[in-house]
Amino acid sequence: MWIGPRVTNDTVLIAGGGIGGLATALTLHQIGVPCAVFESAREMRPLGVGINLQPNAVRELLDLGITEDDLDRVGLPANEWALVGLNGNDVYSEPRGHLAGYQWPQYAVHRGQFHLLLYRKLAERSGPEAIRLGSRVTGYRKNAPGSVSALIEQADGSTSEATGKLLIGADGIHSSVRAQMHPGQPPIHWGGAVMWRGTSWAKPIRTGASFVGLGTHRQRMVFYPISHPDPETGLSMINWIAEVTMDNNEGWKQSSWFRQVGIEDFVHHFADWVWDWLDVPALIKRADGAFENPMIDRDPVPTWQDGPVALLGDAAHAMYPTGSNGGSQAIVDARVLGAAMVEHGVTPEALAAYDARLCGPVSQLILRNRGAGPFGLLNLVDERCGGTFDNIDEVIPPRERAEFMAAYKVAAGLAIESLNKAPRTIPSGARARR
Numbered sequence: 457m458w459i460g461p462r463v464t465n466d467t468v469l470i471a472g473g474g475i476g477g478l479a480t481a482l483t484l485h486q487i488g489v490p491c492a493v494f495e496s497a498r499e500m501r502p503l504g505v506g507i508n509l510q511p512n513a514v515r516e517l518l519d520l521g522i523t524e525d526d527l528d529r530v531g532l533p534a535n536e537w538a539l540v541g542l543n544g545n546d547v548y549s550e551p552r553g554h555l556a557g558y559q560w561p562q563y564a565v566h567r568g569q570f571h572l573l574l575y576r577k578l579a580e581r582s583g584p585e586a587i588r589l590g591s592r593v594t595g596y597r598k599n600a601p602g603s604v605s606a607l608i609e610q611a612d613g614s615t616s617e618a619t620g621k622l623l624i625g626a627d628g629i630h631s632s633v634r635a636q637m638h639p640g641q642p643p644i645h646w647g648g649a650v651m652w653r654g655t656s657w658a659k660p661i662r663t664g665a666s667f668v669g670l671g672t673h674r675q676r677m678v679f680y681p682i683s684h685p686d687p688e689t690g691l692s693m694i695n696w697i698a699e700v701t702m703d704n705n706e707g708w709k710q711s712s713w714f715r716q717v718g719i720e721d722f723v724h725h726f727a728d729w730v731w732d733w734l735d736v737p738a739l740i741k742r743a744d745g746a747f748e749n750p751m752i753d754r755d756p757v758p759t760w761q762d763g764p765v766a767l768l769g770d771a772a773h774a775m776y777p778t779g780s781n782g783g784s785q786a787i788v789d790a791r792v793l794g795a796a797m798v799e800h801g802v803t804p805e806a807l808a809a810y811d812a813r814l815c816g817p818v819s820q821l822i823l824r825n826r827g828a829g830p831f832g833l834l835n836l837v838d839e840r841c842g843g844t845f846d847n848i849d850e851v852i853p854p855r856e857r858a859e860f861m862a863a864y865k866v867a868a869g870l871a872i873e874s875l876n877k878a879p880r881t882i883p884s885g886a887r888a889r890r
């Protein structure tokens with residue numbers, strides 16, 4: 457018996473109910489397009505740790521009717537982004553969100569809680585049957601014009617098909633839809649950096665809502681709070697990422713890309729990272745456990761579209777998290793796709809317009825993040841003084857630092873003036889063209 461979204465020939469099928477897939481479903485609901493989400497997980501659980509929602513994505517979330525109160529329940533507005541050298545001196549710092557002059561805040565959120573927030577919103581608006589869990593999309597078949605079928609494998613191993621008007625592959629970095637669209641794509645790319653991620657309760661430092669990247673380009677610790685402080689204890693949930701770059705000549709040796717590990721497996725790399733303002737080993741040891749994952753991405757592809765099928769989110773542009781914009785870009789993708797349907801209807805032409813607008817520039821961003829994204833400033837420090845400095849102005853003058861960061865913001869669609877001036881991606885009340 458079919459339990460799940462009602463699928464008709466007019467339905468847009470969405471493979472994957474992650475942040476990208478759910479933002480797409482909420483957007484299509486807003487513009488009056490029926491859709492159905494097929495998610496391989498059997499249940500929605502709050503998986504993952506911290507992620508940043510940049511002002512361009514927060515703007516889109518607010519336009520989707522998700523409020524700052526909603527976001528304050530799963531995270532907090534970020535006030536500062538800072539890079540600190542191993543001597544404890546600032547390499548660079550800048551205000552973020554409203555403090556930087558954006559009309560919208562930046563949020564640091566718990567990825568799992570935020571994901572569940574999107575899931576609840578979609579279930580409230582479209583009914584819980586809008587998402588079919590335990591349904592893995594294994595590929596697609598293009599039918600006569602105006603029709604595409606998603607091939608689905610249920611959690612019990614049985615198979616079925618769903619036929620609709622368009623298929624959006626939002627099925628993440630290991631996307632089956634992308635594998636069929638680009639059968640010759642190279643394997644996942646790993647540059648040698650390994651990340652251990654976790655959360656610990658601790659007193660937030662600096663502004664109380666600061667993103668701090670500490671160390672060198674080959675070994676660093678990134679941490680930032682993802683909850684408002686508890687009024688009684690003053691402690692916030694601190695998201696941390698401990699990162700070491702190693703030799704990648706033989707490729708990734710572990711059997712999976714994402715696995716739970718013990719703190720003792722990696723904390724020794726940071727044993728002497730202790731200052732009067734921060735004790736890294738103590739922070740790490742306060743966590744219940746950690747996840748190990750290599751920093752991976754995929755080579756860009758020339759197009760995200762194959763007729764009635766398009767890729768979105770990590771399926772389209774898995775990138776290194778150095779720019780903290782993978783989740784944000786998935787949300788922006790969903791909104792640009794919605795805007796294209798407002799203009800061109802629920803058609804392959806809409807997918808072509810979406811592809812033309814985003815595939816080129818976002819592919820450039822993938823490569824820019826490989827070059828360390830905004831953390832590239834640490835590479836410069838290393839090249840010029842081996843990472844040891846007394847006065848950063850003598851190593852990288854303030855103007856050069858500011859220009860470096862401004863160039864990244866332009867590439868990521870985060871230039872303050874242009875974002876503030878840009879009209880809404882989807883005008884209020886707009887519906888997809890019939």
Ligand SMILES: Cc1cc2nc3c(=O)[nH]c(=O)nc-3n(C[C@H](O)[C@H](O)[C@H](O)COP(=O)(O)OP(=O)(O)OC[C@H]3O[C@@H](n4cnc5c(N)ncnc54)[C@H](O)[C@@H]3O)c2cc1C
Nearest residue numbers: 472474475476496503504505592593627628769770782783
């Ligand atoms: C479990 C998990 C934990 C994460 N934790 C973090 C984190 O802590 N910090 C961080 O910065 N980023 C994290 N990410 C990545 C981050 O969420 C994404 O980079 C970003 O949000 C883009 O989202 P996406 O929806 O495109 O991809 P994803 O978030 O990867 O979502 C893809 C979704 O599709 C589902 N799926 C996969 N294959 C299929 C298929 N064939 N058919 C149907 N469904 C399929 C997956 O179960 C998943 O729900 C995590 C991703 C996942 C899946």
